[in-house]
Amino acid sequence: MARPYTNEMSKLGETFAWAATVDLKALRQAVRSAGLSPLRAIGSGGSLTAAHTLVALHQRFTGRLANVATPLEAADEPLDPSVATWLVSAGGGNVDIMAAAKALILREPRQLGVLCGREDSPLAELCRQHPFVDLLLYPPPAGKDGFLATNSLLAFTAVLTRAYAGEFGGDADWDDATAHLEALLVEASGTVTAWEAATAPIWARPTTLVLHGPSTRIGAVDLESKFTEAAIGNLQVADYRNFAHGRHHWLAKRGEASGVLAFVTEADRVLAERTLELIPADIPQARIELAGGASACALASLVAALRMTGWAGFTRGIDPGRPGVPEFGRKLYNLALPRPRRKAAPGRLTPRQVAAIARKSGAEPSDLAASGELDRWREALMEFERRLAEARFAGIVLDYDGTVVDTRHRFETASKGMITELARLADAGAKIAVATGRGRSVRHDLQKTLPRSLWPKILIGYYNGAEVASLDDDEAPDGTATPCAALLPLAEALRRQPELTECARQEDRPFQITLEATRVMPESRLWDLARQVILMAGAEGVSVTRSSHSVDIVAAGVSKLNVIRRLRESVGDGPILAIGDRGRWPGNDYELLREPFALSVDEISIDPATCWHLGEPGQRGPSVTFGYLTELEEEGGRLRFAQGSFR
Incomplete structure (x- = not known):
C-alpha cells in the first residue's frame, strides 16, 4: 500500500541533504558528454517533470536546444544519432520506459543516458547488457515513492542541478540554491506556513490557473501532473505572456469557479505584478514569492508544488500519496506500447548485417532497397565478410582507449574478460600489438593485468606509433617533455x-x-x-x-601504421587484423582502419571495402572488441574467425 503523503513530505530535508553530498562523478561525466550536443529527455508520470528539469538545465547551461518526449513519442520518432538521449525513471520497471529503452539502444545514439533510482530494476539490468549506455543509478534514501513522485523527483532535480552547475562553472548557482532551499524543507518554517495560508482560499474553487516565469516552470509543470494524476482538481498552466494570448478568457467565462496561483521571482516581478493587477478582484490569487537565482527558484518552485499538492488534496478530501487506483487504471498502466513499425530486412539479411549496413551507409537497408542502393552495400558487406572468413591472421593490432578500455573509464585497467581473451590469443602464439596515443600509463596498466610471461610477446606503439617497444621494456616510452x-x-x-x-x-x-x-x-x-x-x-x-x-x-613519419610495420618484422606478409574505434577521418584510428582487414567497434569510414562495424545491434566499444576476440581461434599458428562469426 502506498504511504501517506505527509510521510513523504517529512523526508524532503533528508532527500535534499543526500542530493547535496552524494558522489556525482558519473553523472557529471555524462552531463559533460551531453553538453556537446542537443538533447532529448524522456520520462513519464512524475519522471516527466524531471525530464523537464533536465531540458531546462541543458538549455540554460549549454545554450543548446533540448526537448522533452514521452516514451511513446521517443520510440516512434527517431532522431539523428548525434542528439544526446536521456531516459529518466525512478523505478525503472514500467512497460513504457522499457519499450523506449529497447528501441533507443538499437538506434545506438552517440550518447544514451539513463537516470534511474533503482539498482535492481529491469531498466538497469537491460542497460548493463549494453555498456555504451551511461547508466546513472541514484537511489534516494527515502526509498520508493508513494502514488506520486515526491522524494525521487526532488532527488533527481537536485542532483541534475548540482551536476550541471558544477560541470559548467555554476558552483555559485548551486550554493545560492542550497541557501534559499534550507527554510523551505522545514515543515513549520515561516515561509512554508505563509504559503499554506496564502493558498488556502484558492483550494475552495475547483479550477486553479498557475502562472509562472521561465525559472519556475518546473513547479507549474509538476502541479499539473500531480493534480491530474491524483484527481485533486482542474489545473491549467501558462507563463505570464502565454496567459495573455487567449488563456485569460477562461477567467472571463468561469472566474467564479477559478483561482490563480502565481510564482513570482525577482527576474519576472514587474511582469507578474502588472499581469496580476489586471485579473478581476473577485478571483482569489495566491502569490508564491521565490528568492535567489534561476536554480534556486526552480528547486523552490518544485518544493512549493510538492507541498501545495498536499494542502489542496487534504482540503478536498484526497490523500495524494494514496488516492486509490481503479482496476481499469491498473490495466491501462500495464498496456504495452505499440510494437515498433519494423521494416522488413530485405534480401534475408540477419539483424547483425542490417545493423552493419545501416552504420556504414547511414541509412536503413529497407530505404536503401527502395532507392536501388542496397545491392551495392550488401555485396560490399558480403565480400568483406568472405575475406575475413578466409583470412589466417599473422597478428592483431588494437587501439586502446575506446577499444580495449571504455573511454569513459580510460584510466582504469581493462576488464577481466578482455584480459583473458588477449592472454588466450597470446598463449596460442598470436602476435598482438597495441597502438595508442598514450604513453607509459598503458604499459603500467597492461603489466598489472597480463601475465609477465606474455610481456615480451606484446608490442606497444606509444604516442600514435612514435615509439614501438615490447611490453617488457620498462625504459619505453621516452617521456621527456621536450618536443623534437x-x-x-x-x-x-x-x-x-x-x-x-x-x-x-x-x-x-x-x-x-x-x-x-x-x-x-x-x-x-x-x-x-x-x-x-x-x-x-x-x-x-x-x-x-x-x-x-x-x-x-x-611529427612527420609518426603513424599507427608504424606498429603494423614493426609487427611485420616478425610475422612477414601475412594478413594483420586491425581493430579500433575512431575509423572516421580525422579520427586517430583512420589510418589504422584503412588496412584491408580492419574492424571498427564504433565510428567507421565510408570505404565499403574495409572498416566495418560488425558488432551486435545496440553494442559498441570494448564489448564489441571482446566479441571479435572471442570469435577468433588458433589454426596452424595463426588466427581465424570461427565458422558462423558475425551472424
Missing part, C-alpha cells in the same frame, strides 16, 4: 594561443603534442583551434588526429 626540433616552434605557438591557454591542457612529448580540453567544448572547436595555429605557424609535415577526449599533433 620539428615540433618545438609549433608547441610554443600553441601555448601562445589565448583560447587554447584558457580551455586546454597541453602535453609535449618528443614526437607528439596532445591538447586535452579542460572544460566542456565540442571536439570540432579544439580541432579548429589546433588547425588554425598549425596553418598560422606554417608547420609542415605534421599530422593531426582527434579522439573523443583530445587532439594529437604528431
Whole structure:
C-alpha cells in the first residue's frame, strides 16, 4: 500500500541533504558528454517533470536546444544519432520506459543516458547488457515513492542541478540554491506556513490557473501532473505572456469557479505584478514569492508544488500519496506500447548485417532497397565478410582507449574478460600489438593485468606509433617533455594561443603534442583551434588526429601504421587484423582502419571495402572488441574467425 503523503513530505530535508553530498562523478561525466550536443529527455508520470528539469538545465547551461518526449513519442520518432538521449525513471520497471529503452539502444545514439533510482530494476539490468549506455543509478534514501513522485523527483532535480552547475562553472548557482532551499524543507518554517495560508482560499474553487516565469516552470509543470494524476482538481498552466494570448478568457467565462496561483521571482516581478493587477478582484490569487537565482527558484518552485499538492488534496478530501487506483487504471498502466513499425530486412539479411549496413551507409537497408542502393552495400558487406572468413591472421593490432578500455573509464585497467581473451590469443602464439596515443600509463596498466610471461610477446606503439617497444621494456616510452626540433616552434605557438591557454591542457612529448580540453567544448572547436595555429605557424609535415577526449599533433613519419610495420618484422606478409574505434577521418584510428582487414567497434569510414562495424545491434566499444576476440581461434599458428562469426 502506498504511504501517506505527509510521510513523504517529512523526508524532503533528508532527500535534499543526500542530493547535496552524494558522489556525482558519473553523472557529471555524462552531463559533460551531453553538453556537446542537443538533447532529448524522456520520462513519464512524475519522471516527466524531471525530464523537464533536465531540458531546462541543458538549455540554460549549454545554450543548446533540448526537448522533452514521452516514451511513446521517443520510440516512434527517431532522431539523428548525434542528439544526446536521456531516459529518466525512478523505478525503472514500467512497460513504457522499457519499450523506449529497447528501441533507443538499437538506434545506438552517440550518447544514451539513463537516470534511474533503482539498482535492481529491469531498466538497469537491460542497460548493463549494453555498456555504451551511461547508466546513472541514484537511489534516494527515502526509498520508493508513494502514488506520486515526491522524494525521487526532488532527488533527481537536485542532483541534475548540482551536476550541471558544477560541470559548467555554476558552483555559485548551486550554493545560492542550497541557501534559499534550507527554510523551505522545514515543515513549520515561516515561509512554508505563509504559503499554506496564502493558498488556502484558492483550494475552495475547483479550477486553479498557475502562472509562472521561465525559472519556475518546473513547479507549474509538476502541479499539473500531480493534480491530474491524483484527481485533486482542474489545473491549467501558462507563463505570464502565454496567459495573455487567449488563456485569460477562461477567467472571463468561469472566474467564479477559478483561482490563480502565481510564482513570482525577482527576474519576472514587474511582469507578474502588472499581469496580476489586471485579473478581476473577485478571483482569489495566491502569490508564491521565490528568492535567489534561476536554480534556486526552480528547486523552490518544485518544493512549493510538492507541498501545495498536499494542502489542496487534504482540503478536498484526497490523500495524494494514496488516492486509490481503479482496476481499469491498473490495466491501462500495464498496456504495452505499440510494437515498433519494423521494416522488413530485405534480401534475408540477419539483424547483425542490417545493423552493419545501416552504420556504414547511414541509412536503413529497407530505404536503401527502395532507392536501388542496397545491392551495392550488401555485396560490399558480403565480400568483406568472405575475406575475413578466409583470412589466417599473422597478428592483431588494437587501439586502446575506446577499444580495449571504455573511454569513459580510460584510466582504469581493462576488464577481466578482455584480459583473458588477449592472454588466450597470446598463449596460442598470436602476435598482438597495441597502438595508442598514450604513453607509459598503458604499459603500467597492461603489466598489472597480463601475465609477465606474455610481456615480451606484446608490442606497444606509444604516442600514435612514435615509439614501438615490447611490453617488457620498462625504459619505453621516452617521456621527456621536450618536443623534437620539428615540433618545438609549433608547441610554443600553441601555448601562445589565448583560447587554447584558457580551455586546454597541453602535453609535449618528443614526437607528439596532445591538447586535452579542460572544460566542456565540442571536439570540432579544439580541432579548429589546433588547425588554425598549425596553418598560422606554417608547420609542415605534421599530422593531426582527434579522439573523443583530445587532439594529437604528431611529427612527420609518426603513424599507427608504424606498429603494423614493426609487427611485420616478425610475422612477414601475412594478413594483420586491425581493430579500433575512431575509423572516421580525422579520427586517430583512420589510418589504422584503412588496412584491408580492419574492424571498427564504433565510428567507421565510408570505404565499403574495409572498416566495418560488425558488432551486435545496440553494442559498441570494448564489448564489441571482446566479441571479435572471442570469435577468433588458433589454426596452424595463426588466427581465424570461427565458422558462423558475425551472424
